[in-house]
Amino acid sequence: MNAFAIAFVEFVVRLAGWLVLAPLLPGIINKVKAWVGGRRGPPVLQLYYDLARLWQKGVVLSTLVSPGFVAGPAVAWVAVLGAALLLPLGPIGASLSFHGDVLLLIYLLALARFCMAWAAMETGSAFEGMGAAREVSYAVLAEAALITAVLALSVHSGSVTLVTMLTPAAGAGAVLLAAGLFTVLLAENCRVPFDDPSTHLELTMIHEVMILDHSGPPLAAILHGASMKLLLFAVLLVEAVLPLGGLSRLAAAGALAAGVLVVTVGVGLVESLMARLAFRRVPLLLTTAFLLCLFALLVAWKGGDA
Amino acid sequence: MTPGPLLLGAAAGLAAGVVAGRWNARVWLALTLVSTAAALGAAGSLLLGGAIWEFVSTFPIAGQPLHLRLDAVSALFLALVAIVGGAGSVYAHEYWSNQDYPQSAPRGRMWWSALLLSMGGVLLSWNGLHFLIAWELFTVAAFFLITLERQRRDVRAAGWLYLSASHLGTMCLFAFFAALAARTGSWELGPMRERTELAPLFWLALVGFGLKAGMFPLHIWLPSAHANAPSHVSAIMSGVTIKLGIYGLLRTTGWLPLPVAAPWILIGLGAITALFGIAFAFAQSDLKRLLAYCSVENIGIILIGLGGALLAVADGHAVWGRLLLAGALFHVWNHGLFKSLLFFGAGSVLHATGTREMSRLGGLWRAMPWTAALFALGAAAISGLPPLNGFISEWLVYLGLFDAVTGRSPAAWAAMPAAIILGITGALALATFVKAGAMIFLGAPRTAAARHAHECGPWMRGPMLVLAILCVAIALAPVVFWPLVARASGAWQPMWTEMPVPASLFTLGSLQIALAGLALAAGLTLWWRARGAGAPRHLTWDCAYAAPSARMQYSSGSFAGIAGGWFAWLLQPQRQLRRPRGLFPAIATRVERVPETVLELIFTPVATVILQVSTAVRRLQHGRLQYYIAYVVVALAGLGSIVVLGGRS
Numbered sequence: 001m002n003a004f005a006i007a008f009v010e011f012v013v014r015l016a017g018w019l020v021l022a023p024l025l026p027g028i029i030n031k032v033k034a035w036v037g038g039r040r041g042p043p044v045l046q047l048y049y050d051l052a053r054l055w056q057k058g059v060v061l062s063t064l065v066s067p068g069f070v071a072g073p074a075v076a077w078v079a080v081l082g083a084a085l086l087l088p089l090g091p092i093g094a095s096l097s098f099h100g101d102v103l104l105l106i107y108l109l110a111l112a113r114f115c116m117a118w119a120a121m122e123t124g125s126a127f128e129g130m131g132a133a134r135e136v137s138y139a140v141l142a143e144a145a146l147i148t149a150v151l152a153l154s155v156h157s158g159s160v161t162l163v164t165m166l167t168p169a170a171g172a173g174a175v176l177l178a179a180g181l182f183t184v185l186l187a188e189n190c191r192v193p194f195d196d197p198s199t200h201l202e203l204t205m206i207h208e209v210m211i212l213d214h215s216g217p218p219l220a221a222i223l224h225g226a227s228m229k230l231l232l233f234a235v236l237l238v239e240a241v242l243p244l245g246g247l248s249r250l251a252a253a254g255a256l257a258a259g260v261l262v263v264t265v266g267v268g269l270v271e272s273l274m275a276r277l278a279f280r281r282v283p284l285l286l287t288t289a290f291l292l293c294l295f296a297l298l299v300a301w302k303g304g305d306a
Numbered sequence: 307m308t309p310g311p312l313l314l315g316a317a318a319g320l321a322a323g324v325v326a327g328r329w330n331a332r333v334w335l336a337l338t339l340v341s342t343a344a345a346l347g348a349a350g351s352l353l354l355g356g357a358i359w360e361f362v363s364t365f366p367i368a369g370q371p372l373h374l375r376l377d378a379v380s381a382l383f384l385a386l387v388a389i390v391g392g393a394g395s396v397y398a399h400e401y402w403s404n405q406d407y408p409q410s411a412p413r414g415r416m417w418w419s420a421l422l423l424s425m426g427g428v429l430l431s432w433n434g435l436h437f438l439i440a441w442e443l444f445t446v447a448a449f450f451l452i453t454l455e456r457q458r459r460d461v462r463a464a465g466w467l468y469l470s471a472s473h474l475g476t477m478c479l480f481a482f483f484a485a486l487a488a489r490t491g492s493w494e495l496g497p498m499r500e501r502t503e504l505a506p507l508f509w510l511a512l513v514g515f516g517l518k519a520g521m522f523p524l525h526i527w528l529p530s531a532h533a534n535a536p537s538h539v540s541a542i543m544s545g546v547t548i549k550l551g552i553y554g555l556l557r558t559t560g561w562l563p564l565p566v567a568a569p570w571i572l573i574g575l576g577a578i579t580a581l582f583g584i585a586f587a588f589a590q591s592d593l594k595r596l597l598a599y600c601s602v603e604n605i606g607i608i609l610i611g612l613g614g615a616l617l618a619v620a621d622g623h624a625v626w627g628r629l630l631l632a633g634a635l636f637h638v639w640n641h642g643l644f645k646s647l648l649f650f651g652a653g654s655v656l657h658a659t660g661t662r663e664m665s666r667l668g669g670l671w672r673a674m675p676w677t678a679a680l681f682a683l684g685a686a687a688i689s690g691l692p693p694l695n696g697f698i699s700e701w702l703v704y705l706g707l708f709d710a711v712t713g714r715s716p717a718a719w720a721a722m723p724a725a726i727i728l729g730i731t732g733a734l735a736l737a738t739f740v741k742a743g744a745m746i747f748l749g750a751p752r753t754a755a756a757r758h759a760h761e762c763g764p765w766m767r768g769p770m771l772v773l774a775i776l777c778v779a780i781a782l783a784p785v786v787f788w789p790l791v792a793r794a795s796g797a798w799q800p801m802w803t804e805m806p807v808p809a810s811l812f813t814l815g816s817l818q819i820a821l822a823g824l825a826l827a828a829g830l831t832l833w834w835r836a837r838g839a840g841a842p843r844h845l846t847w848d849c850a851y852a853a854p855s856a857r858m859q860y861s862s863g864s865f866a867g868i869a870g871g872w873f874a875w876l877l878q879p880q881r882q883l884r885r886p887r888g889l890f891p892a893i894a895t896r897v898e899r900v901p902e903t904v905l906e907l908i909f910t911p912v913a914t915v916i917l918q919v920s921t922a923v924r925r926l927q928h929g930r931l932q933y934y935i936a937y938v939v940v941a942l943a944g945l946g947s948i949v950v951l952g953g954r955s
């Protein structure tokens with residue numbers, strides 16, 4: 001088998017991994033919430049059943065929407081998948097890596113946000129307008145935090161390529177970076193304390209309220225894309241903090257999987273133990289995340305000087 | 307073909323257009339298109355590797371020998387002038403036609419040709435005096451284009467503000483070129499980096515060119531001028547003429563020695579301009595004002611790139627300096643293309659509905675599918691999203707800044723905040739253009755005007771399509787355009803002549819193609835899977851409310867409420883609230899307006915004080931002879947006493 005075929009097989013396995021494993025995370029979170037609440041909860045594989053069912057269903061469209069209403073979720077899904085494929089996976093590296101790929105990753109997530117907000121505005125519903133406005137506004141602070149976190153990683157590793165940025169042993173700022181990135185993860189994936197994915201009271205939501213009018217296959221694409229985004233942030237957080245580059249291949253793979261599991265359980269615990277913040281507090285928390293990342297950046301800078 | 311005959315042909319065609327525009331629209335259009343095509347050919351031949359074209363004549367104009375020169379930097383800007391100039395003339399054929407505007411359409415054509423001609427003059431002049439003459443001509447031509455609809459009061463006000471602000475800038479440029487000529491002994495321009503005593507002149511050039519470019523806080527003239535001008539004029543003003551300010555700064559920084567602080571100030575001003583520009587843009591509810599403020603933001607991005615490149619030059623870091631400069635130059639093109647596209651789209655909306663107020667529009671995609679689709683493309687491009695061209699230039703700027711940081715040079719202290727501010731700016735730009743696109747084209751029509759909209763005709767659609775295709779071309783094949791930009795970089799900084807395509811740009815270009823293909827495929831698949839066209843249609847699910855009205859939709863102001871609130875200290879929004887009172891409240895209103903804060907809160911008060919002082923001083927001028935004689939006597943006595951006292955000490 002030549003090198004090209006190996007690379008192709010590896011790419012297909014990687015793609016399948018992202019597509020198949022992502023919907024596990026919301027299931028795990030829900031299970032954790034159920035355990036903490038003393039319930040049995042839905043099965044871990046619930047999202048898989050939901051996706052299969054939604055893909056079979058028909059679609060009802062609002063009288064107001066243009067084709068962009070369906071195209072938006074599709075493009076957003078492609079963008080999140082593309083961002084996920086750029087991310088190196090511990091021992092096996094990235095399928096494609098180039099100088100400055102981390103910026104493409106950040107902007108692919110922005111593309112997904114643009115498409116989702118656009119699709120939400122298609123319906124002309126005040127609720128969805130509210131959700132879209134919240135999504136794009138809070139993203140301003142989340143993006144500042146994310147860019148700062150990436151800067152910290154760049155300074156620490158002296159590189160702007162994801163593979164080399166995420167391999168070295170985490171510096172002294174790892175704790176700060178972890179806290180900042182975890183907060184960004186919660187905000188970007190609309191989890192408690194920024195948003196409550198389990199309520200259905202539209203006034204209080206961000207993500208859920210943006211997809212009220214979606215049904216059938218487009219809704220399946222949105223839910224699957226959201227789970228991939230959650231996995232993406234979890235992997236990014238784990239790789240930014242854990243020094244996977246120093247471990248053997250098997251240990252690194254195990255550490256990555258364990259780390260993602262810990263992050264997921266952490267999200268579930270936060271969701272069980274905290275209430276959603278009042279909306280006017282959200283910017284404060286995001287600013288805190290930004291400051292944490294900023295301190296991580298300064299620590300990385302000083303660390304390099306020493 | 308050498309650029310010479312092409313440029314001569316273009317100049318002759320445009321000069322003929324100044325005359326022909328008065329009497330025949332079709333002849334004028336043909337002349338303008340041929341001229342712009344010739345100018346584009348000249349610029350293209352130079353950028354593709356042709357030799358520098360130079361023309362020196364001993365024949366004096368205004369006492370100075372004529373010296374014209376087209377190098378790669380001029381050619382880069384000339385190409386933009388030609389493309390947008392040509393597209394705008396086609397657009398104007400329908401948008402500002404003889405039928406609709408019998409009075410002003412001929413004048414508009416005439417000044418359009420004059421504007422293009424004088425902008426070409428600015429780009430080719432190699433003599434300070436001729437540069438100033440061309441600069442002044444193009445400022446005046448733009449003034450007459452802005453005030454085409456001069457029966458409207460706000461148009462006249464915008465025109466006067468533009469004219470007076472521009473002349474403040476021109477005054478600085480007069481001082482700059484005159485001081486330069488006085489110290490070098492010649493009006494001839496060109497590299498003079500070894501004359502370090504010329505460095506302080508940079509500050510004059512920064513104010514003069516920065517004012518034209520719309521740099522914060524000198525942007526005060528820009529929003530009202532760009533909003534009130536006819537849309538094809540707004541397009542060329544926002545897309546091209548403010549770029550001549552950037553051209554001036556590029557020339558100044560390329561030729562003259564700079565003060566040590568200049569790169570730092572430039573990158574700082576760029577960051578402030580980008581962030582504040584987009585904050586103002588986000589809060590606007592007038593579509594064209596929003597686009598105008600967004601131009602301020604994009605000038606900021608270009609200035610970040612230019613300032614960073616200067617830091618690299620000062621420190622001798624060619625690698626990331628090239629990336630920053632290439633990003634800035636790419637952004638000059640990209641912004642010129644998508645901003646013109648967006649202004650053409652805005653003109654099409656204005657043409658169809660008669661309003662620029664976004665909260666009075668909505669649901670236009672059904673009536674105007676072409677405009678909606680092209681505007682959406684432009685919106686995604688200007689938000690810097692992959693796989694479009696805005697991302698290419700922003701990625702280059704980001705990459706340059708990140709490389710400066712990882713290189714741990716002193717420039718990192720400017721690059722780190724600039725990168726973070728660029729990130730915030732990008733996210734706000736995304737919010738701004740989701741808002742603009744959604745308010746105009748999505749949802750339900752909010753007023754009768756929006757309900758009765760109609761698509762624009764082929765003359766307006768064609769130029770938009772051409773600009774959109776160019777945006778996509780740069781997006782999908784950046785490596786094809788890289789050598790052109792690299793030549794301009796080499797002309798700017800002779801040490802940077804060899805700029806091979808970065809390998810990562812090649813990868814990025816391929817990924818952009820893959821992404822565009824996949825996005826298209828996914829969109830079509832899902833539309834097919836959802837049986838989009840045949841799907842049952844029902845009312846929007848508004849929490850089960852069965853009788854939603856279009857007025858219930860989120861409006862422009864409510865969309866901007868959250869993030870706009872974070873910038874309230876800057877925007878100083880004016881709010882008027884009349885609460886519902888009593889058991890059966892009849893009236894309740896809430897009016898919110900974002901003023902031209904910098905103009906109204908800073909410039910106007912200062913100008914008022916100056917005016918009051920001048921009025922007070924004017925009391926001395928009353929025309930009574932005996933008092934004048936008294937002034938003379940007092941002055942003489944005063945002078946005499948100074949002489950006497952001074953002699954003693």
